[in-house]
Amino acid sequence: MNLASKARNAQSPSVLVLGAKGRLGQAAVEAFAAAGWRVIAQARSVGYDRPEQNIEFLQCDVLDTARILAAVPRVDVVVHAVNPDYTRWDTLLPPTTEAVIRIASASQALLMVPGNVYNFGADLPPVLAEDTPFVANTTRAAQRIAMEESLAVATQQGLRCMILRAGDFIGGTGTWLDMAITKSLAKGVVTHMGPDDLPHAWAYLPDLARIFVRVAEQRHRLPAFEVMHYPGITASGKEVHAALEQLSGRPLKAKAMPWLLMQAIGLFSPMLRAAIKMRYLWQRPHQLQGEKLEKLLGKISTSSLQDALRSYVKKPQAGEDFLIETGTGKRSGF
Incomplete structure (x- = not known):
């Protein structure tokens, strides 16, 4: 980095992104x-x-708070993007939350945390507002509620924190979209997770990240603890199917998610068992209402469903077959 770049950086606001590879x-x-x-x-x-x-770049574990604070003693914003896999939440979520609180408090930063809809429990209502009550009737709900309560308590000791709640992510890998819904797209099949007419809350990651930036730029207007909802994209299984068809340029078959088969396989897979417990999200209509966010930022524009899903679709060139992964790890034409 040259001297001019260093000078610009010294005058720019700073952000520490924890879990930057997620x-x-x-x-x-x-x-x-x-x-x-x-x-x-x-x-x-x-x-x-x-x-x-x-x-x-700062290479270390998020639990190594001494090293992080030695490298970043002061920062304007800390983004908590660390998310252990479901099977390790019991052991890793509490110490990770404690470490993130310590880092943000010591660096005198606004802590920004992505929230999700788990807090509302298995019987979540169709419209989720900032004042919708939490219901700890699932393990994940109880864990997330406890996490947010610890953040709220820490604000009484000087932490500044805002939680931005959003729906299921669109983008990246390891999501319901790439691991289930579009997994068989090359074969002309869309997997439907539940009844295809139920609204479902989605968050396109590039859009959500830009909202994080816009909120961070208004950090001085925020109270010590705030929770806001990002409405994102609300779309049913039928609408996701139609968008994938338009992007693919061909009709696509619908296949129901084989939940019973997954349950059988889950007997041998702790991660799959944990994922199956979230099935209720596909059996309950839900969308996020974001009045506080709109009051802070004004009108919130979002990408279209088609644009958000574009990266999941590979359109073949003329004469080209779709390629699929085979069980041997090789690629073959379909």
Whole structure:
């Protein structure tokens, strides 16, 4: 980095993205960097796909708070994008939350945390507003409620925190979209997770990351603790299917998610068992209402469903077959 770049960075607001190699972490790094922020990207592994001049990398575990604070003693914003897999939430969620609180408090930063709809329990209502009561009737709901309560308590000791609640992510890998809904798209099949007429809350990651930036730019207007909802994209299974058909340029078959088969396989897979417990999200209509966010930022524009889903579709060239992964790890024509 040259002297001119260092001078610009010294005058720019700064953000520490914890978990910068994850889905939201990568999107947040790109969005803050594009907006001119000095970005410190923390991750356990080195490197980043698209490095920029105003991105610095910090390789360490998020629980190594001493090392992080030695490298970043002061920062304007901390984005908590660390998310252990479901099977390790019991052991990792509490210490991770404690570490993130310590980092944000010591660096005198606004802590920004992505929330989800788990807090509302298995019987979540169709419209989720900021004042909709939490219901701890699932393990994940209880864990997320406890996490948010610990954040609220920490604000009484000087932490500044805002939670931005959003729906299921569109983008990246390891999501319902790439692992289930579009997994057989090359074969001309869309997997439907539940009844195809139920509204479902989605968040396109590039859009959500830009909202993080816009809220961060208004950090001085926020109270010590705030929860806002990002409405994102509300779309039913039928609407997702139609968008994928339009992007593919051909009719696609609908296949129901084989939940019973998954339950049988889940006997041998802790991760799959944990995922199956979230089935209720596909059996309950729900959407997020974002009045507080709109009051802070004004009109919120979102990408179209088609644009959000575009990366999941590979349209063949003339004469080209769709390619699918085979069980042997080789690729073959279909």
